[in-house]
């Protein structure tokens with residue numbers, strides 16, 4: 001096999017961070033090479049060097065046997081290196097097709113655009129991905145999952161020989177992931193080399209040929225995927241053994257109901273949803289993408305208006321009309337889209353953590369107590385293991401998973417009785433995931449009511465004391481948590497398209 | 505977030521309502537309403553001569569607003585269009601009156617000066633990473649000063665260039681259709697609008713206008729030379745301002761170096777009323793044109809009704825706030 005890419009001795013420093021230390025990496029044509037590591041290990045940084053976004057401080061990048069590192073995204077494209085970035089980077093005001101071909105739009109003379117050709121070529125790429133989408137659809141109107149698929153289509157449109165996928169499946173459901181893997185297999189057969197980054201460990205076994213593990217900016221090992229047990233890979237990533245026990249479901253039969261929802265309705269998206277969560281309970285929400293789970297959370301949180309239904313907090317009817325009301329009633333919501341709704345990326349870790357609880361740090365005269373804010377921020381940085389040079393680092397400069405931890409810290413500080421976590425571990429590594437699970441369990445044990453929305457079934461099953469399943473805006477059933485409930489039972493409810501009586 | 509984008513079950517009525525709420529149509533409807541109200545209030549309003557006066561009054565602001573629209577769609581702002589217009593007029597005066605060169609060279613000088621100023625603003629913004637607000641604020645003052653220096657603070661008249669005043673005041677249409685004496689200035693406005701519209705919707709330059717305003721970093725990561733395109737957009741915008749400079753110089757048959765300040769705000773107001781988002785990524789030329797017309801109709805109508813000048817300004821301000829509020833409402837509805 002020919003080596004498409006060979007990187008050796010790569011060095012990269014950011015102010016206060018030694019992000020890459022003498023890292024090596026290589027890629028053959030026709031292989032899927034998984035790049036694994038904890039949040040902040042340096043995976044994205046390494047790939048940004050390969051794709052011309054960052055310039056390296058040291059080391060060599062050999063592509064096709066030539067010692068030429070791309071010095072710009074454009075140069076990388078011309079060398080046949082395509083990348084799907086971890087953070088969605090699309091232009092929301094443009095259509096899908098316009099996004100896919102940005103920078104290379106089919107032209108007529110005098111810089112005129114050939115819109116029909118643009119839409120036709122995009123439709124062809126969508127078809128090859130079995131993606132049912134109008135090329136003229138506005139990107140901003142699409143769900144995150146579909147935006148991710150557009151991003152993938154964009155990378156494919158370059159007809160790359162090296163394709164970097166930085167957490168492409170973070171927002172996809174199982175069917176979409178299967179489709180994507182089909183595309184990957186076809187690319188492999190055509191001799192494309194694929195670098196695959198993901199925190200979903202099971203995907204490694206399904207798709208990868210080789211695995212390179214990084215930790216703290218350093219190369220640890222490169223292994224054969226088929227022959228290495230997952231536990232071994234995880235151990236290399238984390239530097240210690242990770243144990244993940246099944247949930248111990250507490251007896252909450254005597255506990256008070258913290259949140260009750262009756263007959264919630266909103267347009268065509270939510271039909272007559274009723275459920276309740278007790279203090280100390282973790283209620284998981286399972287369902288396919290677009291089943292309406294996020295919508296329910298947003299309605300309860302007052303972010304979207306409801307057409308009908310009652311929300312009772314601690315048994316009292318509560319007229320929640322805005323997130324301000326919700327927070328006042330002790331409800332917190334961690335959005336699934338942290339970049340847009342969860343964080344102020346240009347502000348520091350400290351400011352972001354304090355954001356939702358400014359009142360705690362404000363003196364009578366309205367002056368902020370920076371010392372107390374620092375202390376609190378440092379506490380969370382230690383507790384959640386947020387990897388940042390200091391609490392004064394801009395959140396936008398943290399790795400994806402660490403940004404998510406900052407969001408969690410922010411809401412933990414707010415000290416709400418009822419916490420809704422929407423995809424809390426999206427883009428979070430295995431080690432941190434089990435930390436977050438433990439954290440959620442601690443919160444429940446302290447008497448808080450927790451709602452967890454997750455598209456990863458193992459996560460829902462690992463965490464939930466009860467599992468609510470939704471399909472097309474309806475609650476199709478509530479299953480008990482624990483080992484007795486199977487994935488099949490959940491999937492059956494998640495795909496039950498007729499309205500069904502709700503069991504408790 | 506809703507996940508449905510197109511919904512076949514949506515009724516025709518709700519679609520119509522949705523379309524109506526679209527800012528452009530809303531602006532258009534407001535324009536019609538204004539026209540009706542004023543014509544009911546005063547018989548003088550609807551006369552052809554008054555209509556033409558309104559169009560003539562729109563021409564300069566309209567052209568400047570179109571220039572501003574391009575920059576605003578990229579997520580920038582241009583505070584220098586007013587004084588740049590004057591600078592371009594002065595440059596035409598230098599070439600035509602002071603140097604005594606033939607008229608086409610004066611036209612080239614005005615448009616070229618505008619393009620060059622735009623090129624400078626664009627370079628400051630793209631290469632030196634100066635925020636557009638600051639870069640164009642600086643340009644605004646620089647050009648105001650330069651206009652005064654070059655002209656020696658005195659107006660430059662175009663009496664030696666026969667036909668110069670015809671650029672704006674003559675009427676090619678009127679020669680063919682005597683009953684419709686639409687001045688050339690208005691014709692030029694519509695030609696510029698048509699051309700800008702075409703560039704925005706059909707060319708690569710236009711595509712990058714929207715793309716930059718939508719997510720600049722994403723465009724850069726897609727391998728587009730964002731700096732170069734941004735500079736090109738500012739330069740094109742400047743060239744259009746140059747046309748505006750010609751229009752005003754021709755209408756006054758002179759370059760008035762003290763003029764210009766305040767025009768940029770009128771232009772931005774027209775853009776905003778027309779539904780272009782100040783945060784970039786969305787906007788249309790037709791909207792801007794309607795925005796400029798609304799402002800001219802308002803000014804004219806209130807004058808016909810003999811409302812005091814001071815109150816006209818108050819009303820214009822209120823209209824801007826109303827227009828943007830309507831736009832916000834619409835956007836909240838759509839997501």
Ligand SMILES: Nc1ncnc2c1ncn2[C@@H]1O[C@H](COP(=O)(O)OP(=O)(O)OP(=O)(O)O)[C@@H](O)[C@H]1O
Nearest residue numbers: 014019039040041042043044045397398399400401
């Ligand atoms: N532009 C930047 N400026 C400063 N620090 C940065 C920058 N980009 C990345 N870093 C830091 O470099 C380190 C590596 O980050 P990187 O994004 O490569 O991690 P990652 O392995 O992709 O993590 P994740 O799995 O969370 O996406 C982190 O500590 C991060 O905070």
Ligand SMILES: [Mg+2]
Nearest residue numbers: 044086399400
């Ligand atoms: Mg990353």
